[in-house]
Amino acid sequence: MAVYTHLAAEQLAELIAEYDVGQLVSAKGIAEGVSNSNWLVETTGKDGRGARFILTMYEERVNPDYLPFYLGLLDHLAAKGAPVPGTIHDRAGAAFRFVADPDGDAKAVALIEFLPGVSVDHPTEAQAHSVGRALAGIHLAVADFPQRGVQTMGLGTWDRMIHDCGEGGLALIDPELPGLAFSELSYLAGNWPGGLPQGVVHCDLFPDNVLMLGDEVTGLIDFYFAATDLLAYDLAVTHAAWSFTKGGRNFRPEISRALLRGYEEVRPLLEYEREHLPVLARGACMRFISSRAYDWINTPADALVTRKDPMDFVRRLQFYTDAADQAFSNRS
Amino acid sequence: MAVYTHLAAEQLAELIAEYDVGQLVSAKGIAEGVSNSNWLVETTGKDGRGARFILTMYEERVNPDYLPFYLGLLDHLAAKGAPVPGTIHDRAGAAFRFVADPDGDAKAVALIEFLPGVSVDHPTEAQAHSVGRALAGIHLAVADFPQRGVQTMGLGTWDRMIHDCGEGGLALIDPELPGLAFSELSYLAGNWPGGLPQGVVHCDLFPDNVLMLGDEVTGLIDFYFAATDLLAYDLAVTHAAWSFTKGGRNFRPEISRALLRGYEEVRPLLEYEREHLPVLARGACMRFISSRAYDWINTPADALVTRKDPMDFVRRLQFYTDAADQAFSNRS
Numbered sequence: 001m002a003v004y005t006h007l008a009a010e011q012l013a014e015l016i017a018e019y020d021v022g023q024l025v026s027a028k029g030i031a032e033g034v035s036n037s038n039w040l041v042e043t044t045g046k047d048g049r050g051a052r053f054i055l056t057m058y059e060e061r062v063n064p065d066y067l068p069f070y071l072g073l074l075d076h077l078a079a080k081g082a083p084v085p086g087t088i089h090d091r092a093g094a095a096f097r098f099v100a101d102p103d104g105d106a107k108a109v110a111l112i113e114f115l116p117g118v119s120v121d122h123p124t125e126a127q128a129h130s131v132g133r134a135l136a137g138i139h140l141a142v143a144d145f146p147q148r149g150v151q152t153m154g155l156g157t158w159d160r161m162i163h164d165c166g167e168g169g170l171a172l173i174d175p176e177l178p179g180l181a182f183s184e185l186s187y188l189a190g191n192w193p194g195g196l197p198q199g200v201v202h203c204d205l206f207p208d209n210v211l212m213l214g215d216e217v218t219g220l221i222d223f224y225f226a227a228t229d230l231l232a233y234d235l236a237v238t239h240a241a242w243s244f245t246k247g248g249r250n251f252r253p254e255i256s257r258a259l260l261r262g263y264e265e266v267r268p269l270l271e272y273e274r275e276h277l278p279v280l281a282r283g284a285c286m287r288f289i290s291s292r293a294y295d296w297i298n299t300p301a302d303a304l305v306t307r308k309d310p311m312d313f314v315r316r317l318q319f320y321t322d323a324a325d326q327a328f329s330n331r332s
Numbered sequence: 333m334a335v336y337t338h339l340a341a342e343q344l345a346e347l348i349a350e351y352d353v354g355q356l357v358s359a360k361g362i363a364e365g366v367s368n369s370n371w372l373v374e375t376t377g378k379d380g381r382g383a384r385f386i387l388t389m390y391e392e393r394v395n396p397d398y399l400p401f402y403l404g405l406l407d408h409l410a411a412k413g414a415p416v417p418g419t420i421h422d423r424a425g426a427a428f429r430f431v432a433d434p435d436g437d438a439k440a441v442a443l444i445e446f447l448p449g450v451s452v453d454h455p456t457e458a459q460a461h462s463v464g465r466a467l468a469g470i471h472l473a474v475a476d477f478p479q480r481g482v483q484t485m486g487l488g489t490w491d492r493m494i495h496d497c498g499e500g501g502l503a504l505i506d507p508e509l510p511g512l513a514f515s516e517l518s519y520l521a522g523n524w525p526g527g528l529p530q531g532v533v534h535c536d537l538f539p540d541n542v543l544m545l546g547d548e549v550t551g552l553i554d555f556y557f558a559a560t561d562l563l564a565y566d567l568a569v570t571h572a573a574w575s576f577t578k579g580g581r582n583f584r585p586e587i588s589r590a591l592l593r594g595y596e597e598v599r600p601l602l603e604y605e606r607e608h609l610p611v612l613a614r615g616a617c618m619r620f621i622s623s624r625a626y627d628w629i630n631t632p633a634d635a636l637v638t639r640k641d642p643m644d645f646v647r648r649l650q651f652y653t654d655a656a657d658q659a660f661s662n663r664s
Binding site: 008009010013024025028030031032040042116118119120122211212213 | 340341342344345356357358359360361362363364372374446448449450451452453454543544545
């Protein structure tokens with residue numbers, strides 16, 4: 001959540017001139033993205049009527065080798081009419097370029113469409129319904145996307161991160177966390193479903209990665225965890241991210257129902273997918289417990305980034321474990 | 333340089349509805365301002381054709397009691413056609429309002445005009461010339477501004493901050509800093525001019541507080557150090573901020589000349605002011621040496637904010653001390 005790299009205005013103007021978007025009018029570093037620097041850029045526009053873009057500079061956590069995948073995905077989805085920002089290609093047709101940062105290191109940058117909308121904190125049913133529809137729309141639209149993305153945040157990674165934290169580290173977060181995490185990993189390893197429909201999925205569709213205007217979804221953003229995985233797992237991640245009050249303290253059944261209804265209006269789940277939603281949701285919780293616990297232990301308390309509490313997803317995990325029927329019920 | 337406070341989209345939309353600016357379309361936290369949180373806000377606009385604003389939330393370092401002064405100054409200057417962002421008043425006519433932050437504390441917020449332009453890193457002569465003209469324009473425009481602003485960063489404060497750092501603290505920054513700082517403070521106390529023309533001045537017009545499009549100044553921003561002080565001191569601050577290469581390493585005589593020429597085209601200096609520019613410039617350096625040294629010593633190395641090197645202004649001070657004639661020469 002910061003701008004990591006300083007880009008001189010002179011350098012920005014030169015960079016923008018590589019694109020057919022008019023001249024640079026304004027550039028403000030924005031407090032978005034955890035693994036890259038972002039600027040909200042305004043130009044005179046192709047037609048002189050003004051245009052806005054997000055300029056992203058990929059910092060160390062994003063490997064430029066993956067950019068053809070991420071940016072290709074955005075272009076594929078935008079071309080299908082999905083509410084995602086398309087990539088602006090430079091005059092030579094490239095989806096990303098390199099610029100020198102102040103230390104002279106080459107950093108990859110991409111210019112992407114600016115989308116209107118704001119991220120909601122406490123979604124309404126109508127908003128959750130729209131998000132469900134938008135997510136299913138993505139799942140249909142990726143059917144003919146030719147690339148595959150490796151899931152770098154799957155079960156094997158959760159296992160490695162939890163073992164890296166160790167019993168002692170986990171116990172520092174909460175005395176009950178080690179027992180819970182290790183037994184949950186065994187449960188998931190023994191019960192993870194195979195054979196469900198797959199595709200390139202978002203895997204991180206929290207409210208802050210969705211832009212909305214009123215009840216309408218205007219943008220799905222931040223696809224940097226996108227990977228080829230089970231479509232129903234992506235729905236489970238989204239369910240865990242949206243259907244609880246702050247900190248995962250209370251389940252919001254009306255939000256859950258609206259999200260699932262919206263999703264199934266566009267892409268009805270197979271019975272076999274629906275049956276496995278509880279275990280997939282437990283996996284979704286484990287994914288965030290493991291990465292948050294790992295970051296918690298490996299990030300100094302006074303570092304630049306705000307550490308996210310792993311216990312927010314322990315609470316959700318307990319709900320999905322204890323009340324699986326309630327979690328995915330269609331009944332009011 | 334960060335967004336300190338989270339404002340929910342729902343809360344932002346309610347806040348924007350208090351102004352006659354149309355409906356909220358987008359809000360991005362921007363990485364600007366050291367003592368407040370800022371969002372670049374887009375609305376549908378009064379006429380439905382879209383409008384952009386900066387929403388500023390004043391954090392602890394800005395006392396809301398001073399807001400009528402800062403915001404009144406912006407309105408006064410904007411009304412005179414100076415390139416500063418005017419304040420948008422709410423439907424009840426107020427220039428600022430209070431909103432509750434996530435902890436329930438009331439924080440003052442103001443909606444101000446968005447101005448185009450970018451801040452340059454390495455100004456050209458034409459740009460320095462424009463900045464000189466714009467600064468002089470402000471100095472003329474404040475003549476009938478009825479409020480006074482207390483100079484909280486004057487000689488007395490430099491003295492207090494340097495004494496707070498102490499010899500030991502200053503020596504940690506550079507072994508020669510204690511001797512230099514204490515002797516400079518004595519020199520300034522004995523030589524600070526009285527009787528020069530005064531007014532409300534910016535006092536912090538670094539390149540990052542000036543927005544430009546090409547050679548033109550489109551915005552002077554961040555008036556939060558504005559105070560009633562000597563007009564020529566403000567010019568000296570601006571001179572010290574603009575006329576050197578990075579880190580204050582090299583004097584740029586062509587930039588200095590262009591800045592002074594631009595200024596005097598709009599507001600010719602009195603002979604008595606011109607004579608005192610060298611001591612005022614030494615004071616300007618001492619102002620930034622003292623605040624940076626103080627922050628350097630009192631900010632943990634790994635804190636959120638980037639510490640600025642006091643030595644950048646020690647180098648400038650040495651130049652103004654050793655080459656005063658050269659610094660303010662009009663000759664090429």
